[in-house]
Amino acid sequence: MVTETPPETEVLAVRASGVHRAFGGVLALRDASFAARPGEIHALAGENGAGKSTLIKVLCGLISADRGTVEIFGQQVRRVVEPAARRRLGVATAFQELSLIPDLTVAENLLLQDPPRGRLGLVRRGRLAPTADAILQRYGVDYIDSRTTTADLSVAQRQIVELVRVLAQEPRVVILDEPTAALPDRQVEWLAGHMRRLRDAGCCVIFTSHRWREIEQLADRVTVFRNGTHVATRDEMSESEAVTLMSGRTLEGTYPDVAALPVGETVLRVDQLAGGRLRGVSFDLRRGEILGVGGLAGQGQRELFLTLFGARRAASGTLSVGGTPVTVRRPKDAIRAGLGIAYVPEDRKAEGLFLPLSIRDNIALATLSRRSAGGFVRRRGERAAVASIAEQLRIGGGRATSQAVATLSGGNQQKVVMARWLLTDARILLLFDVTRGVDAATKHDMYQLVADLAAQGKAILFYSSETEEIANLCHRVLVLREGRVSAELAGPVGDADRIVAASLKEESDA
Structure with a gap:
C-alpha cells in the first residue's frame, strides 16, 4: 500500500488525517487520510462504496467525522458547517445527488443563497432572471432559460445548472462528486475547460469520476480509496493499475469478447414509431443480439426506450414481438407473461x-404476482429466488438481502435493478445507460453480464452515454439523429469515432 504524507511545511488546500465515519453498523471511512494542494486537479478514485462521497461530505463540512481532523487552508473544520460558513471557507461542492429544488426556476436555484436584494433587504424578484441569465452567459451556457422550472430540465441540464452554481461562487476549493456522470461529451469538454481555468488561477479542484479517460486527461494527481481507507496517491497511474488498487483484483481486458452476430429469429420489430422526439423509427432486434443505440445526446434515445416499455404513449407506429403485433400502452403491458419486455433506467x-x-x-417487486395467492406472498419461494439471483450478480458482497437497498453502493444498487428484471425471465431487455455512475470493476461485471445474457438468447437494446461502450459491446449500432435512424453500423464497431462521425452527418451511407 502506497501512502503519501505531505511535508508539514507544504501549503495544502485540504488535509484530512485519521478520519473515521460510521453510519449505524456500516463503516464508511476508517482512519482515512487525504491531501490536496492549491493549483492542482486531484482525482479521487475508488469502487462504489469505497468512501469517496462520505469523505467529500466530511471535507466540505456537510457531515462531521466521528474522529480525525480536517483542515481547509490550515483551518480546522471540527463539525457540521452551514452553507454560508462553507462559502466563507472558500469551499464549493457539487454533489452526485443533485441538490436543486425541482419546483423552483433555474434562476431561483442559481441565486437561492445570494439573491438580488433592495434597500430593505427584500428579494428583488424582477432581477432574478436577468441576473441568472448573466451568470449562465458568463459560463457559456446560453441554451438554458433561467425562467424554466428546474423539474422540466433534462438530467444533464440540471447537472449543468448545479455546476454553474458552484463555479459562480469563485471558490478556493471546488469539490465535484461524479460531475460528468449525466453529461454528454460536449458538456464534459465544457466542464474540463472550466476545471483547468480554476486550476490555473490557483484553485484546488477535487473530483471523482468512474470514467478513467477523464481522470487521465484532467488529473495532476490521483488518490485511490478502498473500503474506506486511503490506498495510494500518485502523479501517474494506468487504468489497470487503478482497478487493481481499487478492487484488489486484476481484470483481464476492459470489454468481454462478444459472440458473432446471431442469425436468430426476430424477437422485436419496430415499424415507423413516432411520438415526442421520435420521427418514424424502424428496426428489428434478434434473439441473442446486442443492438446499440447511438447518436448525440437528446436525439430521441430516451423517448425510444420509454415508448417501447409503455412509459410513454406512441403517436403512431407498430410493434411486433415474436411475429405477433402487440400494443404497449403502459409498463404492465410490456412485462406481462408472453411479451417479456424489461427496462433498466439510468436513474436508479x-x-x-x-x-x-x-x-x-x-428484487422481487416485478414478480410478486407469481409468488402470491389470495393477497399473501409466499416468502419462502421469494427468498430462495432472490438469494440465487443476488449471489449470481454478487450483490452487496454477501450482505443480507433483508437490508435496505439504500445502504448499498451505487454499483450494487444498479445490480439490484438488473436482478429484478432478470427474475422475470424477460426476453427483451432495454438497457438505458446502466453503467452510469458505477466504478470500473462493476462496469466490467456489467459488461460481462450483458454479453452472457445475449449468449443465453436474450434480445438486448443498449444505450450508453459512453460511446466506447456501444462501440465495443454491440453487434450492430443504430445512430439516431433528430428522432430518426440516420445510420446503421455493423459491429462490433470497435472505434467510437465511427459512431460520433455518423452522428454528425446529415445523411450517412455508413
Whole structure:
C-alpha cells in the first residue's frame, strides 16, 4: 500500500488525517487520510462504496467525522458547517445527488443563497432572471432559460445548472462528486475547460469520476480509496493499475469478447414509431443480439426506450414481438407473461428503486404476482429466488438481502435493478445507460453480464452515454439523429469515432 504524507511545511488546500465515519453498523471511512494542494486537479478514485462521497461530505463540512481532523487552508473544520460558513471557507461542492429544488426556476436555484436584494433587504424578484441569465452567459451556457422550472430540465441540464452554481461562487476549493456522470461529451469538454481555468488561477479542484479517460486527461494527481481507507496517491497511474488498487483484483481486458452476430429469429420489430422526439423509427432486434443505440445526446434515445416499455404513449407506429403485433400502452403491458419486455433506467434512485425497502423486496417487486395467492406472498419461494439471483450478480458482497437497498453502493444498487428484471425471465431487455455512475470493476461485471445474457438468447437494446461502450459491446449500432435512424453500423464497431462521425452527418451511407 502506497501512502503519501505531505511535508508539514507544504501549503495544502485540504488535509484530512485519521478520519473515521460510521453510519449505524456500516463503516464508511476508517482512519482515512487525504491531501490536496492549491493549483492542482486531484482525482479521487475508488469502487462504489469505497468512501469517496462520505469523505467529500466530511471535507466540505456537510457531515462531521466521528474522529480525525480536517483542515481547509490550515483551518480546522471540527463539525457540521452551514452553507454560508462553507462559502466563507472558500469551499464549493457539487454533489452526485443533485441538490436543486425541482419546483423552483433555474434562476431561483442559481441565486437561492445570494439573491438580488433592495434597500430593505427584500428579494428583488424582477432581477432574478436577468441576473441568472448573466451568470449562465458568463459560463457559456446560453441554451438554458433561467425562467424554466428546474423539474422540466433534462438530467444533464440540471447537472449543468448545479455546476454553474458552484463555479459562480469563485471558490478556493471546488469539490465535484461524479460531475460528468449525466453529461454528454460536449458538456464534459465544457466542464474540463472550466476545471483547468480554476486550476490555473490557483484553485484546488477535487473530483471523482468512474470514467478513467477523464481522470487521465484532467488529473495532476490521483488518490485511490478502498473500503474506506486511503490506498495510494500518485502523479501517474494506468487504468489497470487503478482497478487493481481499487478492487484488489486484476481484470483481464476492459470489454468481454462478444459472440458473432446471431442469425436468430426476430424477437422485436419496430415499424415507423413516432411520438415526442421520435420521427418514424424502424428496426428489428434478434434473439441473442446486442443492438446499440447511438447518436448525440437528446436525439430521441430516451423517448425510444420509454415508448417501447409503455412509459410513454406512441403517436403512431407498430410493434411486433415474436411475429405477433402487440400494443404497449403502459409498463404492465410490456412485462406481462408472453411479451417479456424489461427496462433498466439510468436513474436508479428516482426511476428504479424504492430506497427504504429491502434488497429482497426491490428484487422481487416485478414478480410478486407469481409468488402470491389470495393477497399473501409466499416468502419462502421469494427468498430462495432472490438469494440465487443476488449471489449470481454478487450483490452487496454477501450482505443480507433483508437490508435496505439504500445502504448499498451505487454499483450494487444498479445490480439490484438488473436482478429484478432478470427474475422475470424477460426476453427483451432495454438497457438505458446502466453503467452510469458505477466504478470500473462493476462496469466490467456489467459488461460481462450483458454479453452472457445475449449468449443465453436474450434480445438486448443498449444505450450508453459512453460511446466506447456501444462501440465495443454491440453487434450492430443504430445512430439516431433528430428522432430518426440516420445510420446503421455493423459491429462490433470497435472505434467510437465511427459512431460520433455518423452522428454528425446529415445523411450517412455508413
